[in-house]
Amino acid sequence: MSGAVQTSTNLFRQLAWSATVPLEIRLANATGPVDRYFMHAPRYTYLALLLPTIREHLVELALDDDALASTSEAEWWFQLDATDSPFAGDVVRWHWPLDLVDLSAAMLRGLPPSQSLNTRTSPPSLSPPSPVSEPLKLILHLKGAPADKLVVPPSLDAIKTYFVSQVKEADFVRWGNTKRVTGLRRADFEAGWDGVVAGDYDLHARMAGRIVPLPIPNTPPTSPQPDAKTDSAYTARSLPIRVYLPDGAPPIQCPVAPLTDGKPTTLLQMLRTMLPLLFEDGNALAQPIAQGILLPPDADVAWLAACMAGADGWLRIGIRLVGE
Numbered sequence: 001m002s003g004a005v006q007t008s009t010n011l012f013r014q015l016a017w018s019a020t021v022p023l024e025i026r027l028a029n030a031t032g033p034v035d036r037y038f039m040h041a042p043r044y045t046y047l048a049l050l051l052p053t054i055r056e057h058l059v060e061l062a063l064d065d066d067a068l069a070s071t072s073e074a075e076w077w078f079q080l081d082a083t084d085s086p087f088a089g090d091v092v093r094w095h096w097p098l099d100l101v102d103l104s105a106a107m108l109r110g111l112p113p114s115q116s117l118n119t120r121t122s123p124p125s126l127s128p129p130s131p132v133s134e135p136l137k138l139i140l141h142l143k144g145a146p147a148d149k150l151v152v153p154p155s156l157d158a159i160k161t162y163f164v165s166q167v168k169e170a171d172f173v174r175w176g177n178t179k180r181v182t183g184l185r186r187a188d189f190e191a192g193w194d195g196v197v198a199g200d201y202d203l204h205a206r207m208a209g210r211i212v213p214l215p216i217p218n219t220p221p222t223s224p225q226p227d228a229k230t231d232s233a234y235t236a237r238s239l240p241i242r243v244y245l246p247d248g249a250p251p252i253q254c255p256v257a258p259l260t261d262g263k264p265t266t267l268l269q270m271l272r273t274m275l276p277l278l279f280e281d282g283n284a285l286a287q288p289i290a291q292g293i294l295l296p297p298d299a300d301v302a303w304l305a306a307c308m309a310g311a312d313g314w315l316r317i318g319i320r321l322v323g324e
Helices: 002-018 046-062 065-070 099-107 156-175 184-198 202-211 267-274 301-307
Strands: 020-026 036-042 077-080 136-139 241-244 286-290 317-319
Touching: 002 202, 020 046, 020 099, 036 046, 046 136, 046 156, 065 286, 077 099, 099 241, 099 286, 099 317, 156 184, 156 202, 156 267, 184 202, 202 317, 241 267, 267 317
Parallel strands: 020 136, 241 317
Antiparallel strands: 020 036, 077 136, 286 317
Protein backbone atom coordinates (compact mmCIF):
# COMPACT_ATOMS: atom_id res chain seq x y z
CA MET A 1 0.00 0.00 0.00
CA SER A 2 2.69 2.53 0.99
CA GLY A 3 4.56 1.96 -2.30
CA ALA A 4 1.46 2.76 -4.36
CA VAL A 5 0.69 5.78 -2.20
CA GLN A 6 4.26 7.04 -2.55
CA THR A 7 4.08 6.71 -6.35
CA SER A 8 0.76 8.54 -6.65
CA THR A 9 1.78 11.21 -4.13
CA ASN A 10 5.01 11.85 -6.01
CA LEU A 11 3.02 12.25 -9.22
CA PHE A 12 0.72 14.88 -7.72
CA ARG A 13 3.63 16.68 -6.06
CA GLN A 14 5.37 16.87 -9.42
CA LEU A 15 2.21 18.25 -11.01
CA ALA A 16 1.97 20.92 -8.30
CA TRP A 17 5.66 21.71 -8.76
CA SER A 18 5.15 22.10 -12.53
CA ALA A 19 2.25 24.54 -12.14
CA THR A 20 2.96 28.08 -13.32
CA VAL A 21 1.49 31.55 -12.93
CA PRO A 22 0.96 33.74 -16.03
CA LEU A 23 2.48 37.13 -15.27
CA GLU A 24 1.96 40.58 -16.76
CA ILE A 25 4.57 42.93 -15.32
CA ARG A 26 4.15 46.64 -16.07
CA LEU A 27 6.94 49.12 -15.50
CA ALA A 28 5.78 52.11 -13.48
CA ASN A 29 6.13 55.51 -15.13
CA ALA A 30 7.40 54.01 -18.39
CA THR A 31 7.37 56.51 -21.27
CA GLY A 32 8.77 54.46 -24.17
CA PRO A 33 7.19 51.79 -26.39
CA VAL A 34 8.28 48.99 -24.05
CA ASP A 35 6.38 49.18 -20.78
CA ARG A 36 5.44 45.58 -19.86
CA TYR A 37 6.62 41.99 -20.00
CA PHE A 38 4.67 38.72 -20.13
CA MET A 39 5.97 35.42 -18.80
CA HIS A 40 5.08 32.20 -16.99
CA ALA A 41 6.80 31.52 -13.69
CA PRO A 42 6.67 28.53 -11.30
CA ARG A 43 4.24 28.86 -8.40
CA TYR A 44 6.89 27.77 -5.89
CA THR A 45 9.39 30.48 -6.83
CA TYR A 46 9.92 33.98 -5.42
CA LEU A 47 9.91 37.30 -7.26
CA ALA A 48 13.50 37.96 -6.21
CA LEU A 49 14.55 34.91 -8.22
CA LEU A 50 12.86 36.37 -11.30
CA LEU A 51 14.60 39.76 -11.17
CA PRO A 52 17.47 38.85 -13.56
CA THR A 53 14.94 37.75 -16.22
CA ILE A 54 12.75 40.82 -15.67
CA ARG A 55 15.77 43.08 -15.85
CA GLU A 56 16.94 41.56 -19.14
CA HIS A 57 13.59 41.43 -20.91
CA LEU A 58 11.90 44.56 -19.55
CA VAL A 59 14.05 47.04 -17.64
CA GLU A 60 17.04 46.99 -19.99
CA LEU A 61 14.75 47.52 -22.99
CA ALA A 62 12.68 50.26 -21.38
CA LEU A 63 15.46 52.46 -19.92
CA ASP A 64 18.22 54.39 -21.60
CA ASP A 65 21.83 53.74 -20.60
CA ASP A 66 22.00 56.52 -17.99
CA ALA A 67 18.76 55.48 -16.28
CA LEU A 68 19.80 51.83 -16.37
CA ALA A 69 23.15 52.62 -14.77
CA SER A 70 21.47 54.46 -11.90
CA THR A 71 18.92 51.76 -11.00
CA SER A 72 19.55 49.09 -8.40
CA GLU A 73 17.55 45.90 -7.87
CA ALA A 74 17.82 46.52 -4.12
CA GLU A 75 15.43 49.48 -4.59
CA TRP A 76 12.88 47.68 -6.75
CA TRP A 77 9.47 46.67 -5.48
CA PHE A 78 6.18 45.29 -6.80
CA GLN A 79 2.54 46.05 -6.17
CA LEU A 80 -0.64 44.40 -7.38
CA ASP A 81 -2.06 45.95 -10.54
CA ALA A 82 -5.79 45.33 -10.14
CA THR A 83 -7.43 48.46 -11.47
CA ASP A 84 -10.93 47.09 -10.93
CA SER A 85 -10.35 46.48 -7.23
CA PRO A 86 -10.39 48.87 -4.27
CA PHE A 87 -7.30 47.04 -3.02
CA ALA A 88 -5.23 47.70 -6.11
CA GLY A 89 -1.76 48.82 -5.20
CA ASP A 90 -1.19 46.37 -2.35
CA VAL A 91 2.55 45.96 -1.85
CA VAL A 92 3.89 42.50 -2.68
CA ARG A 93 6.19 41.08 -0.03
CA TRP A 94 9.51 39.63 -1.16
CA HIS A 95 9.23 36.64 1.15
CA TRP A 96 5.90 35.54 -0.34
CA PRO A 97 6.11 32.61 -2.77
CA LEU A 98 4.59 33.52 -6.12
CA ASP A 99 1.63 31.22 -5.43
CA LEU A 100 0.69 33.40 -2.44
CA VAL A 101 1.01 36.56 -4.51
CA ASP A 102 -1.31 35.05 -7.11
CA LEU A 103 -3.68 33.89 -4.37
CA SER A 104 -3.87 37.43 -2.99
CA ALA A 105 -4.76 38.81 -6.41
CA ALA A 106 -7.31 36.05 -7.11
CA MET A 107 -9.16 36.82 -3.88
CA LEU A 108 -9.72 40.39 -5.05
CA ARG A 109 -11.92 39.14 -7.87
CA GLY A 110 -15.36 37.94 -6.79
CA LEU A 111 -16.90 34.75 -8.17
CA PRO A 112 -20.21 34.69 -10.03
CA PRO A 113 -22.94 32.92 -8.03
CA SER A 114 -22.87 29.94 -10.43
CA GLN A 115 -19.41 29.02 -9.11
CA SER A 116 -20.33 28.99 -5.42
CA LEU A 117 -19.51 25.97 -3.29
CA ASN A 118 -22.17 23.28 -2.99
CA THR A 119 -22.34 22.76 0.77
CA ARG A 120 -25.33 20.48 0.98
CA THR A 121 -24.36 17.47 2.99
CA SER A 122 -25.94 14.83 0.74
CA PRO A 123 -24.04 14.56 -1.47
CA PRO A 124 -21.26 17.18 -1.79
CA SER A 125 -20.40 18.48 -5.24
CA LEU A 126 -18.11 16.15 -7.16
CA SER A 127 -17.50 18.45 -10.12
CA PRO A 128 -13.83 18.72 -11.18
CA PRO A 129 -11.79 21.61 -9.83
CA SER A 130 -12.02 24.76 -11.93
CA PRO A 131 -8.94 26.79 -12.88
CA VAL A 132 -8.50 30.41 -11.86
CA SER A 133 -6.65 31.38 -15.01
CA GLU A 134 -6.52 35.18 -15.15
CA PRO A 135 -2.96 36.52 -15.36
CA LEU A 136 -1.32 37.98 -12.31
CA LYS A 137 -0.78 41.68 -13.03
CA LEU A 138 2.04 43.44 -11.20
CA ILE A 139 3.53 46.92 -11.31
CA LEU A 140 7.31 47.13 -11.00
CA HIS A 141 8.68 50.26 -9.34
CA LEU A 142 12.39 51.02 -9.61
CA LYS A 143 12.62 53.26 -6.54
CA GLY A 144 10.72 54.48 -3.50
CA ALA A 145 10.26 51.11 -1.83
CA PRO A 146 7.99 51.35 1.27
CA ALA A 147 10.39 50.13 3.95
CA ASP A 148 7.61 49.85 6.54
CA LYS A 149 5.87 47.13 4.49
CA LEU A 150 8.85 45.32 3.00
CA VAL A 151 10.26 43.84 6.20
CA VAL A 152 12.26 41.25 4.23
CA PRO A 153 14.60 42.77 1.58
CA PRO A 154 15.00 41.32 -1.95
CA SER A 155 18.05 39.41 -0.76
CA LEU A 156 18.20 35.70 -1.50
CA ASP A 157 19.87 35.10 1.86
CA ALA A 158 17.01 36.83 3.68
CA ILE A 159 14.37 34.97 1.69
CA LYS A 160 16.15 31.66 2.28
CA THR A 161 16.17 32.36 6.01
CA TYR A 162 12.42 32.94 5.94
CA PHE A 163 11.89 29.82 3.80
CA VAL A 164 13.81 27.68 6.30
CA SER A 165 11.81 29.11 9.20
CA GLN A 166 8.58 28.15 7.43
CA VAL A 167 9.83 24.61 6.79
CA LYS A 168 10.60 24.20 10.50
CA GLU A 169 7.31 25.74 11.59
CA ALA A 170 5.37 23.38 9.31
CA ASP A 171 7.21 20.42 10.81
CA PHE A 172 6.40 21.61 14.33
CA VAL A 173 2.72 21.99 13.45
CA ARG A 174 2.63 18.38 12.21
CA TRP A 175 4.39 16.67 15.10
CA GLY A 176 4.93 19.12 17.95
CA ASN A 177 8.68 19.10 17.30
CA THR A 178 11.16 19.70 14.50
CA LYS A 179 13.09 16.43 14.77
CA ARG A 180 12.44 15.47 11.16
CA VAL A 181 14.01 18.72 9.92
CA THR A 182 16.87 18.98 12.39
CA GLY A 183 17.67 15.29 11.84
CA LEU A 184 18.33 15.77 8.13
CA ARG A 185 21.82 15.56 6.74
CA ARG A 186 23.15 19.01 5.88
CA ALA A 187 23.19 18.26 2.14
CA ASP A 188 19.57 17.09 2.15
CA PHE A 189 18.47 20.09 4.20
CA GLU A 190 20.18 22.56 1.84
CA ALA A 191 18.70 20.74 -1.16
CA GLY A 192 15.26 22.08 -0.24
CA TRP A 193 16.14 25.71 -0.97
CA ASP A 194 18.65 24.85 -3.71
CA GLY A 195 15.88 23.02 -5.56
CA VAL A 196 13.68 26.12 -5.45
CA VAL A 197 16.48 28.29 -6.81
CA ALA A 198 17.42 25.81 -9.54
CA GLY A 199 13.84 24.84 -10.40
CA ASP A 200 14.79 21.20 -9.75
CA TYR A 201 12.01 19.02 -8.32
CA ASP A 202 14.25 16.03 -7.61
CA LEU A 203 16.75 18.20 -5.75
CA HIS A 204 14.03 19.79 -3.62
CA ALA A 205 12.51 16.34 -2.96
CA ARG A 206 15.71 15.30 -1.18
CA MET A 207 14.40 17.46 1.66
CA ALA A 208 10.63 17.43 1.17
CA GLY A 209 10.46 13.68 0.60
CA ARG A 210 11.97 13.12 4.03
CA ILE A 211 9.84 15.51 6.08
CA VAL A 212 6.43 15.83 4.39
CA PRO A 213 4.45 12.68 5.25
CA LEU A 214 2.55 10.59 2.73
CA PRO A 215 -1.25 10.28 2.86
CA ILE A 216 -1.06 6.60 3.89
CA PRO A 217 -4.42 5.45 5.29
CA ASN A 218 -4.81 3.22 8.36
CA THR A 219 -1.25 3.76 9.53
CA PRO A 220 -0.27 3.04 13.16
CA PRO A 221 1.46 5.75 15.22
CA THR A 222 4.93 6.74 14.07
CA SER A 223 7.96 4.76 15.15
CA PRO A 224 10.68 6.15 17.44
CA GLN A 225 12.71 6.81 14.27
CA PRO A 226 10.61 9.38 12.37
CA ASP A 227 10.74 9.17 8.57
CA ALA A 228 8.39 10.77 6.04
CA LYS A 229 8.53 7.55 3.99
CA THR A 230 6.74 5.68 6.81
CA ASP A 231 4.99 8.58 8.55
CA SER A 232 1.40 9.20 7.55
CA ALA A 233 -0.33 12.54 7.19
CA TYR A 234 -3.28 10.93 9.01
CA THR A 235 -1.24 10.39 12.18
CA ALA A 236 0.05 13.97 12.34
CA ARG A 237 -0.92 16.03 15.36
CA SER A 238 -2.16 18.78 13.03
CA LEU A 239 -1.81 19.90 9.41
CA PRO A 240 0.20 22.97 8.33
CA ILE A 241 -2.60 24.95 6.67
CA ARG A 242 -3.14 28.70 6.41
CA VAL A 243 -6.41 30.13 5.19
CA TYR A 244 -6.12 33.57 3.59
CA LEU A 245 -8.98 36.05 3.57
CA PRO A 246 -9.74 38.94 1.18
CA ASP A 247 -9.65 42.64 2.05
CA GLY A 248 -6.27 42.36 3.77
CA ALA A 249 -7.58 40.41 6.77
CA PRO A 250 -4.96 38.38 8.66
CA PRO A 251 -4.70 34.71 7.67
CA ILE A 252 -6.25 32.01 9.83
CA GLN A 253 -3.94 29.39 11.26
CA CYS A 254 -5.41 27.02 13.80
CA PRO A 255 -5.08 23.28 14.56
CA VAL A 256 -6.55 21.14 11.78
CA ALA A 257 -6.81 17.46 12.67
CA PRO A 258 -6.39 15.07 9.72
CA LEU A 259 -9.20 12.88 11.07
CA THR A 260 -12.67 13.74 12.37
CA ASP A 261 -14.51 10.96 14.19
CA GLY A 262 -12.09 8.46 12.70
CA LYS A 263 -12.66 9.60 9.11
CA PRO A 264 -10.56 11.96 6.95
CA THR A 265 -11.39 15.58 7.61
CA THR A 266 -12.87 17.21 4.52
CA LEU A 267 -12.24 20.71 3.29
CA LEU A 268 -15.85 21.68 3.95
CA GLN A 269 -15.66 20.44 7.55
CA MET A 270 -12.55 22.53 8.12
CA LEU A 271 -14.04 25.66 6.54
CA ARG A 272 -17.29 25.34 8.49
CA THR A 273 -15.24 25.27 11.68
CA MET A 274 -13.10 28.27 10.72
CA LEU A 275 -15.66 30.36 8.81
CA PRO A 276 -19.15 29.14 9.68
CA LEU A 277 -20.93 32.24 8.39
CA LEU A 278 -19.39 31.88 4.92
CA PHE A 279 -19.96 28.14 4.58
CA GLU A 280 -23.45 27.52 5.91
CA ASP A 281 -25.25 24.38 4.78
CA GLY A 282 -26.55 24.93 1.24
CA ASN A 283 -25.67 28.63 1.23
CA ALA A 284 -21.94 29.10 0.72
CA LEU A 285 -20.85 32.69 0.19
CA ALA A 286 -17.26 31.89 -0.82
CA GLN A 287 -15.07 29.36 -2.62
CA PRO A 288 -11.66 28.01 -1.55
CA ILE A 289 -8.69 28.29 -3.92
CA ALA A 290 -5.32 26.52 -3.81
CA GLN A 291 -2.58 26.23 -6.44
CA GLY A 292 -4.69 28.24 -8.88
CA ILE A 293 -7.78 26.01 -8.83
CA LEU A 294 -11.15 26.05 -7.10
CA LEU A 295 -11.26 23.15 -4.65
CA PRO A 296 -14.19 20.70 -4.27
CA PRO A 297 -15.83 20.63 -0.83
CA ASP A 298 -15.26 16.91 -0.26
CA ALA A 299 -11.48 17.18 -0.72
CA ASP A 300 -9.48 15.40 1.99
CA VAL A 301 -7.39 18.05 3.75
CA ALA A 302 -4.67 15.57 4.76
CA TRP A 303 -4.29 14.59 1.12
CA LEU A 304 -4.23 18.26 0.07
CA ALA A 305 -1.56 19.04 2.66
CA ALA A 306 0.54 16.09 1.46
CA CYS A 307 0.18 16.64 -2.29
CA MET A 308 -0.54 20.33 -2.88
CA ALA A 309 1.55 22.12 -0.27
CA GLY A 310 4.06 24.79 -1.27
CA ALA A 311 7.79 24.19 -1.39
CA ASP A 312 8.03 25.14 2.31
CA GLY A 313 5.45 22.52 3.32
CA TRP A 314 2.50 24.88 3.91
CA LEU A 315 -0.87 24.42 2.23
CA ARG A 316 -2.23 27.88 1.43
CA ILE A 317 -5.95 28.22 0.78
CA GLY A 318 -7.51 31.49 -0.30
CA ILE A 319 -11.15 32.43 0.27
CA ARG A 320 -12.76 34.06 -2.75
CA LEU A 321 -16.14 35.67 -2.15
CA VAL A 322 -19.12 34.94 -4.39
CA GLY A 323 -20.51 37.96 -6.26
CA GLU A 324 -24.03 39.25 -5.95
